[in-house]
Amino acid sequence: MRPTSMSINLVNQAEWNEFLRTTEARSPFHSPDWLGVVERWSRLRVVYILGGSKDSPVVGLPAFLGRRGPLAVFFSPPPNFAIPFLGPVFRETYRLREEKRRTALREFTQELAMRWFRKLWGIVKIDSGPWHWDLRPFIEAGLEAIPRYTYTIDLSRGYEPIAEGMQKYLRRELKVHSNEYVFRVANSSERSAVLEHLEARYNRKGETLKVPKTYVDDLFVKLPENRLRVFVLMKDGDFATGSIGICYENVLYNWLGNPRVPPEFQYANEVLLDQMIRWGTAQGYRRFDMMGSNSRDIAYFKAKFNPTLVSYSSARRIPMPLKLFVRLRS
């Protein structure tokens, strides 16, 4: 069915969940459980927007509306909640024909622009997932497209071929240092150690960890059991490094953690990632998402594991005075 004119409906959590089942690409972040927690801690209102007819929606977008200081905001997702991408998702069958897909997305974006983008003086930010390539309608609506990247590893190959692909010196260092550490999937209460070390790392850089700890705590309560797992690496009984991972469908995400370590824990983060890859492979996950490779240091650190580069895009509109202010400040 081709929509001749797109209608937009705001639906409740149950209807959003129902729609998600029909979509081509799901992420852990699109689930109403996760978005409900973000709503609670962001002081923004989450809306589940579906486009198409009421009985047969073809495209959906979860968005957060509200204010940040004097500015009205339209976020998908809001910043500082460690969500790299959210954005629109399509009904699976809609990816089949370019003309249908393009028309639907264009009409949907035009409706969003009429209802929200044009009316608010403020920030619009939509970070689309790797499954969503076409940002042209957002560009037509006055948003600016910014490329974003992550690294993934195909776990379905098994650990040995993955290890063979790693940089030679990394393999050597892993061999030397792996025995110094003990890796374990920790109790969820040990997440605080990961977050404290992450916070300390930010403080050492003169920055603050903006992800609210209470938000992470709440996620552990609200999400299904074992959706979030805590991976830690110990040395002589001391915490060396750790990461909170997301286990969703057949993907293991390296979500939050891997703070830079002091010299006595040399190669701890490399060992941790290697152990997570081993664990993910053994548990039958098909993909390991290293989550983010946009800054130079992080990109080179993760590139040692010989991952595949995956690109996605962010669409943003920031008022010019604010843009200039940020530019002058930096």
Add this chain to the structure above:
Amino acid sequence: MRELDADEWERILADIGDFPPFYATEWLEAAQTHTRFRLIRVAITAGDEVIGISPMFLGERRGLRILASPPPGAAAPYLGPLWHDLDGLKETTRLSRQEEFVHLVEDLAKATRATVILLRLQPTQVDIRPFIWRGFTCRLRHSYRVPLNSSEDAILRSFSHSVRRNIRKAEKTIEVHTGSISDLDWLIGAIDMRLGTQRLHTNLSRTYLEDVLRRLGPERAETLVARRGSSVVNATLDLIGPRARYGWVGATRPQDPADGSTQLIAWRGMQKARNAGLSWFEIIGADDPRLASFKAQFNPELVRYYEVSRGFGIGKLVAWIRAKAF
């Protein structure tokens, strides 16, 4: 950085094997003549080994000294570096090579006193992080490709109903044949007229198209002309690379928009490409909303590529404005 002569360029190009027709020496030389930008054939090296090539053009526009690839006004969608088997490399090596290329371009800009660097990179160059890290601004662009790896019937069936109807209708009254150099007059006239109705202007000239056609020869450039009886109703100039055929210029909206000649001429190009064993037909450009809607009816795959720019001095402001001017 090392500058290559035409023979070395050809030899390396033959080694790489898979490249859009815009990398062919003949096209580059035609673009140099037409745009009056000087062609610099750059070798990207690691030690003594040539790991890639990049055609760069240096010239002036409105008081700015521009280092570009492709040159402005040459109607090439993208150019930039062409690598020897970049995908086969380990990620760290791939990333550092791409970063070294950015330094190479910056050094070249410094050596040639260019105030603006302007590159439109091939769709295969997905990773533009090294450009972003060096302060380049980027702009996302799109093109459409029709895959040709299924049967003619299957490809035709994948088109929208209206395209199929238009093709069937046009086939009854219109014939499409390979044209000659003299048909370029009609083609340029049609482009001028079409752009004139939209109050737009093109730098394309008959001399340039003729030069491209003559230099590339019938195996790599072909005009297709649609005739109803003895009258020309549409025309296109396609370029042919080792893997794909590119609908380069022409196939404009005909005087009678319902005659189906635009759809038929594109379809004939696709048929020829498929029969020649090519992998896809590129309907160049998918950023203009109206044209993109028309082209989407051929059920193509959307490909994206990036334009990256960086200015120095006054060029900094120009590059920034250009990147923001959607």
